[in-house]
Amino acid sequence: MPYRFWTMILSAIVVVVSLFLLDFATAELPPNYSFMHEATKAPRVSFYDYIIIGGGTAGIPLAATLSANYSVLLLERGKAPYDDANITIVSNFGRYFFDTTPDSPSQQFIVENVVNSRPKVLGGGTAINAGFHSRGEEHFNEEAKLTDYDLIQESYEWAEKVIVFEPVVQAWQTALANGLVEAGVAPYNGYTLDHLTGTKVGGTLFDENGTRHSAADLLQYANPEGLSLYLHATVHKILFRLKVKSKPRAYGVVFQDALGKKHVAYLKGGKSDEIILAAGAIGSPQLLMLSGIGPKDQLDALNIRVVLDQPYVGKDMADNAQNVLFVPAPFKVEQSILQVVGITSFGSYIEAGSGFNFIFANLSEYEGYHYERGGFIIEKINGPVSKGELKIVNLDPADNPSLTFNYFNETEDLDKCVRGLQTILDAVNTEAFSDYKLSNMTNQDILDLNMKLPYNLIQHGNISITLEQHCRDTVRSMWHYHGGCHIGQVVDDDYKVIGVDALRVIDGSTILNSPGPNPAASVLMLGRYMGVTILNQRLADAVKPYADW
Structure with missing residues (x-):
């Protein structure tokens, strides 16, 4: 057989062996x-x-x-x-969103009076996100035209065995998980990386020492x-x-x-x-x-x-709209970043963090409510159906282009937000979560408090009238941008x-x-x-x- 044929066969062996060895790299x-x-x-x-x-x-x-x-x-x-403690240490999460220095790992831009951030750091979004790790729905593989299901599984595991950990779930997150199940986001699926309807504990990019990977x-x-x-x-x-x-x-x-x-x-x-x-x-x-x-x-x-x-x-x-409810507790609670998720049947994901300020870098206290005494419970809509557009405005690739996302432009997205916020309120009012809610605080009190917090730059009143209006007035970015090259x-x-x-x-x-x-x-x-x-x-x-x- 020709020399070229054996050269190709040897090249094939090298590729296979190299991939095998790199899977167990030390x-x-x-x-x-x-x-x-x-x-x-x-x-x-x-x-x-x-x-x-x-x-x-x-x-x-x-x-x-x-x-x-x-x-x-x-x-x-x-x-x-690696040399930025705001990135690597879990208790510093979110501080870089307010870093406007030239070498910030987060580059700010504003869309529809909503402050957004895009990563500018090795590791991309995984270096500045909340570290929550959960695999996508089955239909994502179909949309992404990925047909080798063995390779899909192997590719997930390839990354996960290096950078994903099982979180230590403490009392506040446990109470929220039980509250979500009691509110109907069932069943409880325990710790899993798979996408399952119900409530579960997902993976995290932060190890047992609170160090990001x-x-x-x-x-x-x-x-x-x-x-x-x-x-x-x-x-x-x-x-x-x-x-x-x-x-x-x-x-x-x-x-x-x-x-x-x-x-x-x-x-x-x-x-x-x-x-x-x-x-x-x-x-x-x-x-x-x-x-x-x-x-x-x-x-x-x-x-x-x-x-x-x-x-x-x-x-x-598109960007997945996020709405947040800060729920005050009667005492200081432990720090926890996103660990539990409620995957609803109607297209809303509910996650949360407690005990430290991962929403606002400079908000220590507001009207007597301190962020260490409570937690932020987040609702994110899936999809979304609402779409926007990206346009370039100059020749500088370092500048942000012009963007629209048209948050809640479609009724379907708004309906999901309303049901998501109502589910949060239902979970907060369960017996399972009762120790972590002020006994005299009504749903209206919670909504009104959150209307006063600086979630975005939208001008609005200080009282929550309807959940639809609350969704529009307090919308934030989930930083899950997608589209543009479909x-x-x-x-x-x-x-x-x-x-x-x-x-x-x-x-x-x-x-x-x-x-x-x-x-x-x-x-x-x-x-x-x-x-x-x-x-x-x-x-x-x-x-x-x-x-x-």
Whole structure:
């Protein structure tokens, strides 16, 4: 048999063995990654098999997996999470949402008078979220076009065995769980990572010492010889070759370091080499447009050369609306972050935290109610049905684009919120939760108190008249942004950008509906799943000429 055939067979063995070994990696743990550097250290020109834009929830599993057998460049616009106590220590959760310094891991923006934040840190949303880990619904796999159910399971477990822990559930969270069951969010399903209707305890990214483990920790799986990771690397555009009789082909990226110097990274030129956008639901459609793929009218307005007139880029953006009720207790309660979830049958998720201020960084006391004496109970609608749009406003990728989410624009979303808030009130009034509620406090008292808290910038009265009005007046972001690069519109079933070659988008921007109480588990799985799928596709393409031997 020809030498080339045996070379391909040996390559296949290397891929399989590498993946097996990386599953049980014992490489040096973070933050001492040998492949991680500031972008100021990057060469001015470099070449790779894969270039991944975005070191977040999807980008890290992709990079770690693909590095098993190929050279991978991973570009992250933020810093590493390990030296920031506000990120790593559970009791500091939420403080970074009010950090407006240039190197904040959270970048603020305002949509419809609701203050939002997007991650700007290695680890993405897993480095700044509440750490709750719960797998998505079964229909998410269908929407995401994931058909290998063994690989789905293996991909979940691949991430979970490194960064997910069973929380220690104390009295306040236990009382809430029992109250939810008593209020009808049944059955009680105990501790499980699976999506099950009823009340359960989910996983957490915080270990028994209260230390966060984000997606960045999954880089211990990476092949150090195959991965180059640069921090504070802001990608300005993707480069395309334009030919008259063929589709545009991505071949490189331009990125800028913290000192303002430009660097160019190219694909090596192999038939299967690719650039993968994993910059999140806001960053990916924004960067596609800045690179010339998007609605022609927006591109022309900013004098961007049109690579592909793609009207669906930026369309159908969504954020899951969140509404919160602070429920005062008669005594100081223990600190707890999101651990218990009520997964209702009508499309609302109910979660909570107690004993510390994870909603407002500077709210120590309001009208005599101290946040340490009580807890915040959160209602999030699934879906949602309400959609908005992303538009670029300038050529600076570091700036926030213009966004609308149209919170509660659809009656279905508002109805879910109303039922969710009513379920919270029902749970608060159960026998199971009675020790943690002021005995003389009525539902109206709770609602009126929360109308006075600074949940958003919406101007409204101080009295809650109806639950519908309460939902609209106190709406907050759940930070679960998705859309803008939907499957079937912007990308195909393999996440390849329709109409161009050598470019994929793999992240929350492709998601139709945010999966589960928190999408992070599903996006982590998606990154690993597609990384393995790409390796297998590349291997199949390599041996295809010899398929009949």
